[in-house]
Amino acid sequence: MALTRSFKETVQARARRDPRFRAALLAEGIEALLAGDLDTGKAVLRDYINATDGFDAIAAATGTPPKSLMRMLGPRGNPTARNLMAVVAHLQSAAGVRLRVR
Numbered sequence: 001m002a003l004t005r006s007f008k009e010t011v012q013a014r015a016r017r018d019p020r021f022r023a024a025l026l027a028e029g030i031e032a033l034l035a036g037d038l039d040t041g042k043a044v045l046r047d048y049i050n051a052t053d054g055f056d057a058i059a060a061a062t063g064t065p066p067k068s069l070m071r072m073l074g075p076r077g078n079p080t081a082r083n084l085m086a087v088v089a090h091l092q093s094a095a096g097v098r099l100r101v102r
Contacts, residue, residue, distance in 0.1 A: 015051035046073040
């Protein structure tokens with residue numbers, strides 16, 4: 001049986017090399033949050049962060065420790081609106097995109 005990469009690794013590799021995919025991934029994560037699907041939104045944002053800036057850069061920009069960010073976006077994390085919106089604002093700024101709700 002051939003060894004294959006995991007789905008998560010494939011998504012992260014594509015996000016690293018394809019700016020349009022990266023922007024769509026960020027939008028998908030935020031749309032999931034806005035739709036009330038917190039678990040999916042956090043998972044997509046976590047994958048996005050791992051494929052782009054990394055948690056250390058987000059931590060420096062938001063003033064939140066990296067481990068706290070990892071826990072916040074983890075499966076059992078329960079982020080406050082303030083912390084979550086700080087992360088979202090930084091991700092949008094770093095990506096050079098501005099998402100709007102219609």
